[in-house]
Amino acid sequence: MSNIIIFTIATLAILGLLLAIVLYIIAQKFKVEEDPRIDEVEAIMPGANCGGCGLAGCRAFAECAVKEGLSSIYCPVGGNDTMQKVAQTLGLTVEQKAPQVAVVRCSGTCDKRKKTSVYDGLATCSTIASLYGGDTDCSFGCLGRGDCEAVCQFDAIKVNPQTGIAEVDEEKCTACGACVKACPKLIIELRNKGPKGRRVYVACSNKDKGAVARKACLAACIGCSKCAKECAFEAITAENNLAYIDFNKCKMCRKCVIACPTGAIHETNMPPRPAPKPAAQPVAKPVAEEKVNMLNN
């Protein structure tokens, strides 16, 4: 009886040893040399695997960063901090980029944009967009079925049931761009977050002629170009009956916000307006300071 036990143990031990040697030889022979820096970089990454950089995930980003450097890729989720750390690890330098945020270019809330038809099919924006212009007269605006909400991994964009349009939580938004791709109406845009989250943008995508747009939605951009005339910095262009503010040129004087007859231009996180004085200086000064702050960040 004891012989059997000893024999069994001995056989298994020898077998194990032999196989271990075989495995060791194979492991040495077919060893994959991988740059250890890839693991290091991956550890620094946010780990969201969102694809916001345009690559398959954080591991792919790390591989690309080690092999090809940081000139062509950027992690919008980690932002400048992460990019700085990655650059330090790899001994490279990286350009600072202004942080961005997703902006929904539609302000056609339920009270401003009346429903003209009832849609009871599959409740996704892409289905509606493939079938018809939408359940309001505006065929450019937010459809409010939440395709953007479904793809957002950061819980940052949600359709507000009261207003019927998507709203971005800028604290949570990482500018990964998933919603931009998911929106069939192409109304979501990545814009510079701006100093202290201050932004001025046209919250409308309607390219219809003024009268048609206005009839469909009270908050539509009617392409009147009043904002463009008001702007001293040539930041606003009005093409195809729709105004657009270039965030690189905008100095956030907010004159366009006042000039807009329909309230289609929105401002965010702005301090209360100073009392209307003819002097332009008090407005210009803080802007200059903010610009310095932005560069320091």
Next chain:
Amino acid sequence: MRTFKLGGVHPADKKISKDAKIEKLPIPEVVYISMGQHLGAPAEPCVAVGDKVKVGTLIANAAGFVSAPVHSSVSGTVKQITAIKDLAGKPSKTVVIEVEGDEWEESIDRSSDIVREIKLGQKEIVERIKCCGVVGLGGATFPTNIKLSPPPTAKPTCVIINGAECEPYLTSDYRVMMEYGEQVLIGGEILMKALGVDKCYVGIEENKPEAISHLKELASKNHPRIEIVKLKKKYPQGGEKQLIDAVIKKRVPSGGLPVDTGAVVQNVGTAFAVYEAVQKNKPLFEGVLTVTGDCSNAQRNFFHRVGTPLSFIAKYCGGIPAEAAKIVSGGPMMGKAVVNMEAPTLKGSSSILYLTKKQTLRHQESNCIRCSKCVSACPMGLEPYLLNKLGRVGMMDELEAHYVYDCIECGCCQFTCPAYIPLLDTIRQSKAAVMKIMRARPKK
């Protein structure tokens, strides 16, 4: 009696307007002629604002291989060339013409004599059809001349004229067969000559016995090469692939063209348009349209000039009924819901259908119980329940492996589903996404 093998459903018949003769609809004061009336690239306008046009004047050239020219349906002055919302509320380039009188191009033969002798040669016929902007009037509005110039590898053996009209309510094809049967059959002869074949079938469903006997009589008199085929009543018999299966018992291979089976299918309306284009030199600017519905104030069939606003037709027929909850252009199974009644009619417009609230109400979707009713109903032999699931999680490779691109969007699956799952909605989405991926792939 012949029919297609796989799947199919039996929606209620409802051919209420079948005894109403085709009337001439009055011409409105302004017509809106869309440039996107056919499958493929929208036509390119060749008139300018202020130009005088006559009925039948060319106003837009075909822009590309799959495209068709557009002709004026009225005489008058071009007022505007602008984007106007179509019946789905999507903007489309449109030529707006203010109507002045009713003066036709001299080249059009306006007499009602039936011209039997086909003078044009094979190539000239195809060229004439192309120039006259004839497109398939069975629903897809595919340019007819392309179907009549099959690739050199394909060998057409017969023409099938589609008189199935399997959609409930629609009666425009039926009325054309009853009132213009001889012209349709001559159209068949022209199509045979254009393709160089000597067999033609006309497939008609059994619920139209008058049309079958009428055409049989006409065919036996003057057209020995045309055979009238009685088909069982089943939807979607009017689908090109289904009709080929039903009439000549051949299945179109997956990913192949219908002409691979040797058959070229044209609708009854198209055959009539071909007759008018070739024998009367009349471009396609008029179509037959049914105004119907259980709650409709009138049950009528009209010749409408392309570009007539839907609201004008509705008003002429006594207005939109109060009970109408949904207005559909086309049949109830495959037609499009109308959200903009100011939109103009197109070459392919076949109806204005008023549906009541009860008919259109969608039920609350519940879980799939895998009863496989959708699988038995699918005329293409697909598995709609599976495609729906795969589509909702975006598994594109799997969808392609399960032939989602073969879907003809007939809606049989959704019609039979006892759980009220919007199968067609999801499958249509996935099909579009998969086709996009397939087209982007480099060709071997």
